[in-house]
Amino acid sequence: MYKILKKQKWSDTIYSNWIEAPFVAxxxxxxxxxxxxxxxxxxxxxxxxxxxxxxxxxVQIVYQVxxxxxxxxxxxNEGDSLYAFVGPLGIPSEVENFGGKVLxxxxxxxxAPIHPIAKKLKELGNYVVSIIGARTKDxxxxxxxxxxxxxxxxxxxxxxxxxxxxxVTNIMDDILKKESEAIKDIWAIGxxxxxxxxxxxxxxxxxxxxxxxxxxxxxxxxMCGACRVxxxxxxxxxxxxxxxxxxxxxxxxxxxxxxxxYCDQEREALMLLEEKxxxxxxxx
Amino acid sequence: MAEKLKPAERLKKDRVPMxxxxxxERINNFLEVPFGYxxxxxxxxxxxxxxxxxxxxxxxxxxxxxxxxxxxxxxxxDIKGAFLEIKKTNALPAVCGxxxxxxxQCEGAxxxxxxxxxxxIGRLERYVADWARELNYxxxxxxxxxxxxxxxxxxxxxxxxACASDLAKLGxxxxxxxxxxxxGGVLVYGIPEFRLPKAIVDYEVDQIKELGVEIxxxxxxxxxxxxxxxxxxxxxxxxxxxxxxxSFLNIPGENLNxxxxxxxxxxxxxxxxxxxxxxxxxxxxxxERAVVVGGGNVAMDAVRTAKRLGAKEAIIVYRRSRKEMxxxxxxxxxxxxxxxxxxxxxxxxxxxxxxxxxxxxxxxxRMELGEPDESGRRRPKEIKxxxxxxxxxxxxxxxxxxxxPIVARSATGVETNKWGYFVADENGKTTHPxxxxxxxxxxxxxxxxxxxxxxxxxxKSIHETLSRQ
Numbered sequence: 068m069y070k071i072l073k074k075q076k077w078s079d080t081i082y083s084n085w086i087e088a089p090f091v092a093x094x095x096x097x098x099x100x101x102x103x104x105x106x107x108x109x110x111x112x113x114x115x116x117x118x119x120x121x122x123x124x125x126v127q128i129v130y131q132v133x134x135x136x137x138x139x140x141x142x143x144n145e146g147d148s149l150y151a152f153v154g155p156l157g158i159p160s161e162v163e164n165f166g167g168k169v170l171x172x173x174x175x176x177x178x179a180p181i182h183p184i185a186k187k188l189k190e191l192g193n194y195v196v197s198i199i200g201a202r203t204k205d206x207x208x209x210x211x212x213x214x215x216x217x218x219x220x221x222x223x224x225x226x227x228x229x230x231x232x233x234x235v236t237n238i239m240d241d242i243l244k245k246e247s248e249a250i251k252d253i254w255a256i257g258x259x260x261x262x263x264x265x266x267x268x269x270x271x272x273x274x275x276x277x278x279x280x281x282x283x284x285x286x287x288x289x290m291c292g293a294c295r296v297x298x299x300x301x302x303x304x305x306x307x308x309x310x311x312x313x314x315x316x317x318x319x320x321x322x323x324x325x326x327x328x329y330c331d332q333e334r335e336a337l338m339l340l341e342e343k344x345x346x347x348x349x350x351x
Numbered sequence: 352m353a354e355k356l357k358p359a360e361r362l363k364k365d366r367v368p369m370x371x372x373x374x375x376e377r378i379n380n381f382l383e384v385p386f387g388y389x390x391x392x393x394x395x396x397x398x399x400x401x402x403x404x405x406x407x408x409x410x411x412x413x414x415x416x417x418x419x420x421x422x423x424x425x426x427x428x429d430i431k432g433a434f435l436e437i438k439k440t441n442a443l444p445a446v447c448g449x450x451x452x453x454x455x456q457c458e459g460a461x462x463x464x465x466x467x468x469x470x471x472i473g474r475l476e477r478y479v480a481d482w483a484r485e486l487n488y489x490x491x492x493x494x495x496x497x498x499x500x501x502x503x504x505x506x507x508x509x510x511x512x513a514c515a516s517d518l519a520k521l522g523x524x525x526x527x528x529x530x531x532x533x534x535g536g537v538l539v540y541g542i543p544e545f546r547l548p549k550a551i552v553d554y555e556v557d558q559i560k561e562l563g564v565e566i567x568x569x570x571x572x573x574x575x576x577x578x579x580x581x582x583x584x585x586x587x588x589x590x591x592x593x594x595x596x597x598s599f600l601n602i603p604g605e606n607l608n609x610x611x612x613x614x615x616x617x618x619x620x621x622x623x624x625x626x627x628x629x630x631x632x633x634x635x636x637x638x639e640r641a642v643v644v645g646g647g648n649v650a651m652d653a654v655r656t657a658k659r660l661g662a663k664e665a666i667i668v669y670r671r672s673r674k675e676m677x678x679x680x681x682x683x684x685x686x687x688x689x690x691x692x693x694x695x696x697x698x699x700x701x702x703x704x705x706x707x708x709x710x711x712x713x714x715x716x717r718m719e720l721g722e723p724d725e726s727g728r729r730r731p732k733e734i735k736x737x738x739x740x741x742x743x744x745x746x747x748x749x750x751x752x753x754x755x756p757i758v759a760r761s762a763t764g765v766e767t768n769k770w771g772y773f774v775a776d777e778n779g780k781t782t783h784p785x786x787x788x789x790x791x792x793x794x795x796x797x798x799x800x801x802x803x804x805x806x807x808x809x810x811k812s813i814h815e816t817l818s819r820q
């Protein structure tokens with residue numbers, strides 16, 4: 068169970084794994100996430116679903132190595148099995164045929180979870196305008212799949228090494244200036260600061276926007292409340308009330324502070340694991 | 352075989368105390384606090400039993416444990432026989448021997464209360480169950496009859512396990528669906544190691560698996576598969592998913608870093624073994640001082656965990672007085688011995704934070720008790736202007752749970768009440784003819800033994816219904 072069927076390295080820190088998980092693949096819908104555990108001593112890692120195939124029984128995940136647990140995951144190989152893999156969790160995206168254009172924005176690693184949403188919206192008959200962006204060219208992922216899932220694809224890099232120089236929000240603003248009326252709904256997934264900025268642009272144009280919140284979670288099924296976020300002044304649980312919320316109502320500043328909760332411990336764990344890997348390498 | 356004493360001699364004997372780790376030692380580890388009886392101690396205690404007919408103790412036990420019979424076997428030094436007596440009705444004796452509120456159940460009903468202290472039934476049950484585990488003795492075997500009828504159970508906590516065990520013994524094909532990566536429900540995520548070692552839960556779960564029960568871990572009913580689908584695929588469904596949604600105080604500052612629900616704090620520590628961080632990858636933070644809000648067993652578990660995680664001071668804040676605290680007397684005593692402080696008649700009004708979003712204090716107000724409320728407990732009232740601040744790094748909210756909606760929203764035709772709990776009769780029958788429910792998801796947060804009792808009743812009712820078909 069939970070075998071890594073395929074693994075690809077997409078950049079220095081970005082990887083994609085295809086995991087054997089037939090029950091999850093069968094039920095997965097755009098916008099939902101999974102939780103995995105690498106080994107018996109591992110923590111529960113929530114990751115949004117990048118793609119899935121019910122017939123073949125796999126779920127694709129994309130992750131960036133940021134701490135000890137994602138580093139450990141990146142060290143697992145094809146044929147290895149994860150200790151646990153559970154899902155699909157959370158409420159699916161509210162997709163339908165809106166009878167017009169939809170704007171899809173994916174930043175960095177957030178391009179992966181925005182992909183199934185774009186794909187589904189296009190299947191439903193919407194005209195999908197997508198913007199994907201990253202710091203630099205090497206970090207632009209899933210371009211081909213996004214092109215396939217969109218009617219129009221715009222690309223931005225912070226350093227101008229690919230596509231338009233600047234942020235996804237610049238392109239977003241331009242599009243909304245031209246055709247705010249035609250855009251029926253907006254989805255943005257990426258780092259919290261990007262989602263906050265996209266929400267600001269949406270607000271300036273009086274538009275509603277969906278964002279997907281990757282809060283710290285433990286069980287991911289509404290049992291612990293670790294993932295709580297303030298939405299419209301009310302406390303919500305990202306795992307069962309989300310992960311998608313109307314960005315216009317989200318308290319991003321609080322959310323970003325909450326994400327830093329275990330900074331010190333995360334640094335400690337990463338240092339210890341790196342040290343262990345170095346030791347193994349020198350002994351090996 | 353030990354001597355059977357005459358009734359007058361039995362009455363003269365004192366209840367045998369149970370040896371335990373000293374408080375100053377145990378606050379530095381997560382090892383179990385009481386050591387349990389030795390064989391000699393167990394016999395001494397068993398010899399006190401009057402073997403009443405009818406036995407009042409059994410009437411007080413939701414799991415109908417054959418108490419006089421198993422105690423008699425201890426006196427006969429037939430511990431295996433005692434174990435088999437207990438296992439006739441209770442699939443979780445090592446668990447129940449430790450965490451049941453015996454003072455309200457079997458021991459509360461014991462006739463010896465009139466003369467002095469009741470028979471230590473819980474300690475004896477624990478002794479017998481531990482004997483079996485230490486010798487790796489198992490009575491579990493697959494039922495010889497196969498009824499070719501399938502039952503799905505949602506949740507592997509005490510209610511689900513008890514139901515599964517009874518049905519498997521009758522010859523049903525039982526499949527449990529568990530959302531987490533480990534079976535046991537609250538026994539593994541909620542109750543701390545120092546009160547219920549996880550190896551014990553694993554052992555009792557393994558015994559149930561040996562009966563032929565299949566446990567699907569990492570499987571969230573309501574998301575991975577709906578209850579409606581289970582109804583299609585199985586002859587009966589038992590919903591035992593627990594209460595499982597934390598309540599918060601709804602006061603300002605509750606989303607600051609360092610504010611935990613008791614469920615999160617205990618899940619990190621118990622299920623994810625954060626007390627062994629970084630050897631185990633899940634972190635937890637406590638700091639110098641921790642405040643736990645609430646007065647129940649979960650609050651005691653959380654505050655004693657905080658102390659063991661290194662808090663120099665761990666404080667209970669509770670709005671009523673000690674007398675009204677819902678926690679078991681034994682848990683409160685253990686906490687007191689461990690140096691836990693109690694701020695009674697005190698209610699939090701605001702959590703205070705710094706510019707980085709971290710908790711630095713909790714503002715509280717003193718309370719006084721007024722007239723009794725619906726629950727019969729005197730209603731606490733704020734004393735105006737008595738506000739004060741407790742400096743703290745961590746706040747743990749242990750004021751109860753509410754119903755988790757995931758399972759219910761995938762169940763068509765299974766009625767819930769206005770709080771989201773399933774409506775079920777005394778046999779666990781819901782408004783759907785193929786669906787039963789029991790445990791915390793029917794009653795709201797209660798005890799392990801009541802969940803075991805509910806699981807057993809549902810098993811009986813499912814058997815009666817399916818036998819007629």
